[in-house]
Amino acid sequence: MSTPATPQAGEVVVLPDLANTIVERAMSNMRRKLVAGYRNKKNSRPNAKTSDPGAVLSDTLDATSASSVLAVGQRGQAWKEMIQKSLSSGISSLSSMKFDGEFTVTNGQAEGLENVPKQPGVYVVYDKAQKPLYVGDSTKLQTRWVAGHLNAYRQGKKSGESYKLETALDEGCTVKYIVMDSEATAAALEAHLIRTEEPPINTREELKTEQGKRSNIEAKKMKDASGSTASLALGAATEAGIHALAGGLEQMADAVCFALKDELVDIVGGGKTTLRARIERFFKKVFEALKALVSAPLQLLGAAVEFVVNALSKAIGEIYMLARNLFYLARTAWELYRGSQTMSKEELIRKISETILISASLVFWDALDPLLESNLVPLVGPAAPYLAAALSAIGFGVTSYFLRQAVPAIVSYLVNLRTGWHDALDAQRAACDQLLVLVQREIELIGVAYEYFESTKAFIEDTQRHTEALRQHRAIEPLDIQAMLRALPGKKDSLA
Numbered sequence: 001m002s003t004p005a006t007p008q009a010g011e012v013v014v015l016p017d018l019a020n021t022i023v024e025r026a027m028s029n030m031r032r033k034l035v036a037g038y039r040n041k042k043n044s045r046p047n048a049k050t051s052d053p054g055a056v057l058s059d060t061l062d063a064t065s066a067s068s069v070l071a072v073g074q075r076g077q078a079w080k081e082m083i084q085k086s087l088s089s090g091i092s093s094l095s096s097m098k099f100d101g102e103f104t105v106t107n108g109q110a111e112g113l114e115n116v117p118k119q120p121g122v123y124v125v126y127d128k129a130q131k132p133l134y135v136g137d138s139t140k141l142q143t144r145w146v147a148g149h150l151n152a153y154r155q156g157k158k159s160g161e162s163y164k165l166e167t168a169l170d171e172g173c174t175v176k177y178i179v180m181d182s183e184a185t186a187a188a189l190e191a192h193l194i195r196t197e198e199p200p201i202n203t204r205e206e207l208k209t210e211q212g213k214r215s216n217i218e219a220k221k222m223k224d225a226s227g228s229t230a231s232l233a234l235g236a237a238t239e240a241g242i243h244a245l246a247g248g249l250e251q252m253a254d255a256v257c258f259a260l261k262d263e264l265v266d267i268v269g270g271g272k273t274t275l276r277a278r279i280e281r282f283f284k285k286v287f288e289a290l291k292a293l294v295s296a297p298l299q300l301l302g303a304a305v306e307f308v309v310n311a312l313s314k315a316i317g318e319i320y321m322l323a324r325n326l327f328y329l330a331r332t333a334w335e336l337y338r339g340s341q342t343m344s345k346e347e348l349i350r351k352i353s354e355t356i357l358i359s360a361s362l363v364f365w366d367a368l369d370p371l372l373e374s375n376l377v378p379l380v381g382p383a384a385p386y387l388a389a390a391l392s393a394i395g396f397g398v399t400s401y402f403l404r405q406a407v408p409a410i411v412s413y414l415v416n417l418r419t420g421w422h423d424a425l426d427a428q429r430a431a432c433d434q435l436l437v438l439v440q441r442e443i444e445l446i447g448v449a450y451e452y453f454e455s456t457k458a459f460i461e462d463t464q465r466h467t468e469a470l471r472q473h474r475a476i477e478p479l480d481i482q483a484m485l486r487a488l489p490g491k492k493d494s495l496a
Contacts, residue, residue: 011271011272012262012266012271012273013265013266013268013269013270013271014262014265014266015265017401018397018398018401019397021396021397021400021401022393022394022396022397022398023261023393024254024258024261025392025393025396025397026389026390026393026394027254027257027258027261028254028393029369029389029390029392029393030385030386030389030390031250031253031254031257032069032250033064033065033066033068033069033385033386033389034060034064035246035250035253036063036064036065036068036069036071036072037060037061037062037063037064037065037068038056038060038063039068039072039246040063040068040071040072040214041056041059041060041062041063041214042059042062042063042212042213042214042217043059043210043211043212043217044058044059044212045212046209046210046211046212047209047210061382063214064385065373065384065385066369066370066373066374066385066388067370070370071214072243075218075239075243076236076239076240076243077181077182078181078182078184078185078188078218078222079222079232079235079236079239080236081180081181081182081185082185082188082189082222082226082232083229083232083233083236085178085180085189086228086229086232087229089178091178091189091192091226092192092196092226092227092228092229093193093196093197094124094132094193094197097178098178099124099176099177099178100121100177100178100179101115101116101176101177102174102175102176102177103115103116103174103175104172104173104174104175105150105168105169105172105173105175106169106171106172106173107169107170107172108150108153108154108157108169108170110145110150113142113145113146114142116141116142116145116177117141117142117179118140118141118142118143119140119141119179119180120137120138120139120140120141120179120180120181120182120183120185120186121137121138121141121177121178121179121180121186122135122136122137122177122178122180122186122189122190122193123135123136123137123138123141123144123145123175123176123177123178124175124176124177124193124199125165125168125173125174125175125201126173126174126175126176127168127171127173128171128172128173130174132197132199133165133168133173133199133200133201134164134165134168134199134200134201134202135190135193135194135197135199135202136190137180137186137187137189137190138186139183139186141177141179145175149163149165149169150169153165153166153169164201165201168201182215183215183219184215184216184218184219184222185219185222186219187206187207187215187216187219187223188207188218188219188220188221188222188223188226189226190206191205191206191207191219191220191223192223192226192227194206195223196227206223207219207220207223221235221239222235248293251289251293252286252289252290252293254289255285255286255289255290256286258285259281259282259285259286260282262285263278263281263282266278358400360403361396361399361400361403362396364399365392365393365395365396365399366392368392368395369388369389369392370388372387372388372391372392373385373387373388376388
């Protein structure tokens with residue numbers, strides 16, 4: 001077994017290609033989950049007057065998972081729902097709101113409650129004069145009334161303690177409800193209506209201060225932006241901008257981590273680079289990544305597109321990271337299309353192969369990551385997100401490594417086929433051009449012949465006119481050629 005060669009001065013030690021691909025992908029996967037955990041963490045110390053980094057770290061680690069990444073990407077769906085219902089159901093006020101249904105309660109007995117769905121929503125209790133008394137929300141509307149209000153009303157009757165809705169439930173009331181898609185949008189709409197309508201039984205403003213629960217944190221943002229469709233749209237645009245900025249910061253975080261990894265590998269491998277040279281090399285890589293990000297602003301739109309696409313399509317939003325991967329694939333394909341005319345064949349083959357390898361592998365393994373994580377949770381508990389990130393990175397690295405053996409050959413064949421077809425097409429075009437030149441020349445020759453015919457015709461006609469004119473002046477006797485020949489000396493015998 002041979003001993004690895006000792007690195008020479010100035011030589012940089014690097015990982016083998018497959019190992020480097022796996023390590024970088026694992027780092028990227030873990031970074032993505034950690035960032036999502038930070039962005040999707042609960043606030044364990046709402047309205048605290050001091051900061052606690054330990055609590056922030058604990059909250060982040062508790063939320064680090066594939067589901068957090070998905071939840072962050074799907075925030076556009078909640079904003080979309082609020083904007084849509086502002087336009088279609090008039091949720092900005094009770095006077096304009098179109099409810100999805102209603103039921104009545106008299107003497108504590110509900111009529112029509114069985115038709116109420118067990119879905120998130122907001123309900124409004126009206127008295128006999130149709131004045132709003134109370135606004136509430138629930139993750140399951142029917143359950144909230146069966147196990148909540150009506151049960152509390154009956155318990156109050158037994159204990160003699162008056163329930164807050166007792167008078168309305170005794171005298172008779174109408175409960176109107178509107179179904180929402182999520183707990184967050186239901187909480188946001190409830191808080192908005194309580195703030196603007198001020199129903200008498202609601203004693204406090206909901207979501208007024210900093211929140212601790214994640215759904216309420218997001219609901220407070222939408223509640224603060226409520227009031228009109230325009231303000232909701234502005235709030236959604238702000239969230240999309242934050243999403244895009246976070247995407248850019250994630251890319252820079254990857255660049256910093258990869259640069260640090262390269263230096264650590266070189267140090268462990270016995271590299272002889274000086275500390276100053278290492279620092280310069282590190283910052284050069286980071287600067288190049290920043291320059292690439294700034295010079296290609298479309299990269300910053302990747303996270304924003306994920307936000308918008310998930311807002312438009314809930315089905316796409318259910319597929320982990322697919323929206324962002326599709327955007328990157330489309331952007332790369334567009335760049336390939338624009339540069340295909342100026343690239344050499346070898347460069348075109350390499351670019352197409354990279355696009356196929358990276359995009360196909362990313363789509364597959366990013367989709368598989370949450371499945372791996374969910375199955376690992378019962379086995380390894382809190383370590384599941386990190387282990388799933390590592391396993392999907394290994395799968396991505398191995399898949400892309402072996403695909404490199406086959407994909408370039410296939411792409412080369414297709415490119416050559418495309419080139420041969422274009423060459424044949426160009427030859428046909430050249431032949432057609434030559435035929436057109438010949439036809440043009442023949443047309444020109446026909447024109448010249450026609451002009452010659454016209455001039456000859458004119459000459460004949462002119463000659464005929466002159467001959468006719470001479471005949472009219474005197475008779476022209478025909479020449480006797482035989483007599484003239486006989487008159488010549490020495491010709492008589494021969495003619496005889």
